[in-house]
Amino acid sequence: MKTPKSFEVVDQIKAAVTKACKRDVVSCADILAIAARDSVAILGGKQYWYQVLLGRRDSRFASRDAANTNLPPPFFNFSQLIKNFKSHGLNLKDLVVLSGGHTIGFSKCTNFRNRIYNDTNIDKKFAANLQKTCPQIGGDNNLAPFDSTPNKVDTSFYKLFKGDGSQSDRLVQLYSKNSYAFAYDFGVSMIKMGNLKPLTGKKGEIRCNCRKVNKI
Numbered sequence: 001m002k003t004p005k006s007f008e009v010v011d012q013i014k015a016a017v018t019k020a021c022k023r024d025v026v027s028c029a030d031i032l033a034i035a036a037r038d039s040v041a042i043l044g045g046k047q048y049w050y051q052v053l054l055g056r057r058d059s060r061f062a063s064r065d066a067a068n069t070n071l072p073p074p075f076f077n078f079s080q081l082i083k084n085f086k087s088h089g090l091n092l093k094d095l096v097v098l099s100g101g102h103t104i105g106f107s108k109c110t111n112f113r114n115r116i117y118n119d120t121n122i123d124k125k126f127a128a129n130l131q132k133t134c135p136q137i138g139g140d141n142n143l144a145p146f147d148s149t150p151n152k153v154d155t156s157f158y159k160l161f162k163g164d165g166s167q168s169d170r171l172v173q174l175y176s177k178n179s180y181a182f183a184y185d186f187g188v189s190m191i192k193m194g195n196l197k198p199l200t201g202k203k204g205e206i207r208c209n210c211r212k213v214n215k216i
């Protein structure tokens, strides 16, 4: 199986940190938290830098079921997303600002096909454009960028929206116009999300290889 390039990048960071410290003292969880922050600051600029709290330890196991139970799937509607975030102690503002994480990256056709053919509350031009990349049948793995600048951390993700005056719309409007507000609030919510039940003290371990748990 082809491994994603990001796995190799994490392997390289881990090797460099272990070499510098002469032993395994930095967890893979901390490496990922820092790598996420630095990627955002590199692709968006200094204003997107935030302080990452460190000292997480790595899990002794991995669970596909736990991931599927906790992470919201692409077909969730707005109220389901609010409920999911709430179950993790994250509020509406966290939801709106962290969704802005999609200012970079791409999505596979299978994940958004239903939206562009069946959703009624969607900009018609936007949907028609995506339908070219994502036909009703076939092209399942075709990729579409989330916004017009998929390699840049910016606020264009928030530009296309149809407001109804709700609290979330007001936040979307603010972030679409004010990149400093987005950058600041994004950092605050990333820190909050990064602090959800971290393993500390004697819990978990410091992995030697980020791809697998240590042998004991």
Ligand code: HEM
Residues within 6 Å of the ligand: 072, 073, 074, 076, 081, 095, 098, 099, 100, 101, 102, 104, 105, 106, 107, 108, 109, 111
């Ligand atoms: C609100 C709940 C969320 C849902 C339902 C969601 C859903 C998705 C989906 C369906 C994809 C496309 C995956 C693919 O087709 O391969 C994706 C990609 C992505 N998500 Fe999210 N996501 C959520 C929250 C977040 C958060 C909180 C962040 C970061 C702050 C984030 C950052 C990203 C990035 C960077 C990608 C692009 C990955 C790539 O291009 O390889 N997402 N997300």
